[in-house]
Amino acid sequence: AESNIVRASYIADSLTGSHAGMAVDAEVDASVEPPSLEEMGLAPTVIEMLAHHLAQGGVQAIGLTLLGHLTYSDSSRSDLVQHGVFDSIAAALDAHPRSKQVVKAATLVLLKLTVDSALRAQLAIDAGVQAALQAILTSSAEMHKGSKAGSLRLRLCEASRRWLEWHEGLMPKRIELSA
Structure with a gap:
């Protein structure tokens, strides 16, 4: 201990x-x-660090990997979502679409966060994660043909995009009630 x-x-x-x-x-x-790491306030600290160092691919990869380690319970996953983890994932993917380390860390934390929750998958879609994954796939399909690192990156993006796509229709859209 x-x-x-x-x-x-x-x-x-x-x-x-x-x-x-x-x-x-x-x-x-x-x-x-x-x-606990939640009580120490680590999740919001890491998410804030990711926002401040968006241009640094290494910081993004390490920060997203650390967030992946903070997905150990439902309450920790909810805490990450409340602090904007999906916005951080989308921003990292948009800023570093060619970085294998960022894509790997982003897709793994995404899958850890959404594996047991269609609602969290829908929140990821709403935050733009699916669009960021699709943009990587669209822009990189021909560029990395035959490249081992490129194909791994694209396979991770495709698997994550399909995972979110599968969840896309499961949650009803939010209905705004007017008084």
């Missing part, structure tokens, strides 16, 4: 630029339950 505290503190400290948490970890009482 203590190694998890140190690891979580290291992740949080590296994202915030603070090192105050590391000194406290050595004196942690073993009977006290460590705060």
Whole structure:
């Protein structure tokens, strides 16, 4: 349990630029339950970091991979959605359509978030993730023909796009009621 505290503190400290948490970890009482990553506020911090460093493909890939690790429970997935994770995924795909690392991280976190929820899949579609995937497929189909890295990237995009397409008609459209 203590190694998890140190690891979580290291992740949080590296994202915030603070090192105050590391000194406290050595004196942690073993009977006290460590705060969850949700309680530490890691999801909104990572999503904010992605928005501020949109031009950096490496930051996008690492941040999206980290968000993928935060999909361990329904409440953590809901927390990510509330903080705009699908907007972050769409923005990363739009900004880095040729990056295998960004596409891989984005599609994997997308599938982890939507695997058990048609509603979250519809929210991803509404945020523009499906359109971003389709844009990558449309612009890259001929360019990477025969390229191993390109074909993996395109297969991930196609699988994710089909997954969202399958969910597209499952949720009724929101009906606006006028008073």
